[in-house]
Amino acid sequence: MSGAFWLRLIRPGDWLSLALGLISVLALGLHFWSADKPQKAQIRAGGRLVAELPLDAPRVFTVSGPLGLTRIEIQPGRARVARDPGPRQYCVRQGWLAYSGAVAICAPNQVTLSVLGRSRQYDSLGY
Numbered sequence: 001m002s003g004a005f006w007l008r009l010i011r012p013g014d015w016l017s018l019a020l021g022l023i024s025v026l027a028l029g030l031h032f033w034s035a036d037k038p039q040k041a042q043i044r045a046g047g048r049l050v051a052e053l054p055l056d057a058p059r060v061f062t063v064s065g066p067l068g069l070t071r072i073e074i075q076p077g078r079a080r081v082a083r084d085p086g087p088r089q090y091c092v093r094q095g096w097l098a099y100s101g102a103v104a105i106c107a108p109n110q111v112t113l114s115v116l117g118r119s120r121q122y123d124s125l126g127y
Contacts, residue, residue: 036118037117038097039116040052040054040055040116041054041072042112042116043063044112045063045065045111050063051063053074055076055115058075058076059074060073060074060082065110066108067085067109069083069085070109072113078098080113084109085109086108086109088108091105091111097113097115098115
């Protein structure tokens with residue numbers, strides 16, 4: 001049996017169903033996997049909210065933790081931890097946070113930077 005045999009069995013309505021199914025899958029994929037644009041940066045130290053800054057203009061914010069000062073840079077639409085006194089620098093290596101719901105955690109210094117959009121984003125850990 002060749003591939004041409006199977007093609008003869010598919011009717012015009014079958015092609016229409018396949019096309020509609022493919023379009024539906026693509027549309028749903030784009031809808032559910034597109035990230036919300038971040039609107040603000042939320043900075044916490046020791047579990048307490050320290051600042052909530054809009055992501056509309058460049059600025060630098062410094063927050064104090066148990067190990068020292070953490071420097072946070074904000075650019076339009078994104079934010080990052082530029083400097084941290086922690087030993088492994090994981091939050092600095094996280095880079096620019098540009099998607100809603102992204103988080104950089106400086107655990108040794110107890111500082112957290114998260115960028116938030118209009119809608120709340122959930123991940124598997126928050127479920």
